[in-house]
Amino acid sequence: MKVHVVGGGLAGSEITYRLAKKGVHVILHEMRPKIQTPVHRTGYFAELVCSNSLKSEDITNGAGLLKAEMRSVGSLILEVAEEVRIPAGKALAVDRNEFARRITDRIKSMENVEIHVEEVKKIELGEDEIWIVATGPMTSQSLLNNLSKKIGRFLNFIDAVSPILYSDSIDLSKVFIADRYGVGKGDHLNCPLNEKEYDRLWKALIEAEVVEFKEFEKHKLFERCMPIEEIARSGKDAMRYGPLRPVGIVDPRTGKEPYAVVQLRRDNLEGTLYNIVGFQTRMKWREQKRIIRLIPGLENAEIARYGVMHVNVYLNSPKVLDRFLRLKKDDRIFFAGQITGVEGYLESAASGIYVATNI
Ligand SMILES: Cc1cc2nc3c(=O)[nH]c(=O)nc-3n(C[C@H](O)[C@H](O)[C@H](O)COP(=O)(O)OP(=O)(O)OC[C@H]3O[C@@H](n4cnc5c(N)ncnc54)[C@H](O)[C@@H]3O)c2cc1C
Missing domain, CATH: 3.50.50.60 (FAD/NAD(P)-binding domain)
Structure with missing residues (x-):
């Protein structure tokens, strides 16, 4: 056989x-x-x-x-x-x-x-x-x-990919190392946002130019992989209770949980790449660059792989x-x-x- x-x-x-x-x-x-x-x-x-x-x-x-x-x-x-x-x-x-x-x-x-x-x-x-x-x-x-x-x-549904960044383009003086609830060995980099920075990011996201792919409109977005701009559009605090939630992440410099946190997870053994946790997106590439750079610590971030969005069949x-x-x-x-x-x-x-x- x-x-x-x-x-x-x-x-x-x-x-x-x-x-x-x-x-x-x-x-x-x-x-x-x-x-x-x-x-x-x-x-x-x-x-x-x-x-x-x-x-x-x-x-x-x-x-x-x-x-x-x-x-x-x-x-x-x-x-x-x-x-x-x-x-x-x-x-x-x-x-x-x-x-x-x-x-x-x-x-x-x-x-x-x-x-x-x-x-x-x-x-x-x-x-x-x-x-x-x-x-x-x-x-x-x-x-x-x-x-x-x-x-x-x-049948089909829509799914999206998060961008990946080069670690040497991250400003380490602004981010801190910590894992949620202290579980882990300092595996994540965290970009803390205060209320003003969060508002600025939120506004940019809800106005961001996205790839208008007509087919997408007919399909259902996959709830667990919702693009960040869609989460932002669903309400001002949605990101703070979703992928940017600060709960359990304490900034060692202040001893407090920040207003919101963008988490970065190591993407390779050498630690030269980090992906942005929960930041899957269908924003246009130049928009991804512009908006990611609004995040504290990522002002000069270089993107190794852009986020994209696709129809999944089954x-x-x-x-x-x-x-x-x-x-x-x-x-x-x-x-x-x-x-x-x-x-x-x-x-x-x-x-x-x-x-x-x-x-
Ligand atoms: C945009 C996106 C983001 C995702 N994010 C995540 C995530 O963060 N976490 C997670 O757990 N899962 C994620 N998934 C789902 C995950 O990728 C799939 O569940 C998993 O890869 C499916 O495994 P598979 O072997 O069925 O298919 P795949 O791993 O996709 O492998 C299928 C293979 O078939 C090949 N192929 C296709 N057509 C042909 C053909 N006609 N002839 C020969 N070869 C062919 C392809 O090249 C591919 O190598 C994501 C999927 C997508 C599309």
Whole structure:
């Protein structure tokens, strides 16, 4: 039996690794770096497109529990995450580049894995073959069109990415190191805002020029990844009770919680990059630069990667898939990862483990 895996993302990497380890011949089709998706930047497998966090390690919440379960069955993603872990309080954050590079190397070095760098435009089932589609929220249009003919319309929602800054452009005399409620080892940089600075930022955000992409207006924004300017528009204090909430973050210079805080989280092992926590946006690039520079400590910030926003597609899974995530119409075709309707790096990887276990 041959298994074709389409997409070397979080799910596709777990699947390929697990099946190849079991001795199955796997053909992994990944279109990058030949063709990039709108959010991926590298040719590596398992690229993290936005935050570098795989969420909480706390076993009393869903993400922590899921990690414990995945570790118990030998998750590649979590094994590598541990190797390239960077401090982030209770969360499991990684050096994104090193993470994806090591996963790619691990998969490429496996004996039973054949890698085809190509866009799969349609599924062509051969004798004694299984196909697993793990093409994620940015599935290429040709494949989407082809699959739609077979299984009907895809559903969708909107998601956004936060900007990443070069750390040497951050004014360290204005920011302070602290973790919320003191949990962590000083893993975050914090830009404190007083009321006047907060008001100025809020006004700039509600007036900011955004990318008007007509398609977006028809879609629903994903609540947990709401663009910062949309949060600002929902009310003056919304950011202070959302991503800019100061609760539990004490400025050691004043001994007090500031009026509001913009948190920066380390994005790589060397500490040369920081992402702005909860600052996903669809502002135009020049606006991002202008508005980020209104934040104390970021007056000269240089942006390594701008925030962007995209439509995510997924299947109406209960309608078209069975409980093993196989097509009801054709049990030789499986789906895994975010295309099945799960959301997040960790959750997509877990769904890859689930599918691989059932083959
Ligand atoms: C803008 C944005 C921000 C996000 N932010 C976060 C976040 O902060 N935290 C979080 O946990 N999750 C976040 N997510 C969700 C997360 O990225 C996904 O849940 C996860 O990557 C899905 O894993 P996957 O393996 O299903 O798909 P992906 O990781 O996207 O992998 C799919 C792979 O398939 C390839 N591919 C697509 N079409 C084809 C084709 N036709 N032929 C060959 N290859 C193809 C792609 O190149 C890609 O490598 C975000 C998603 C988006 C779009």
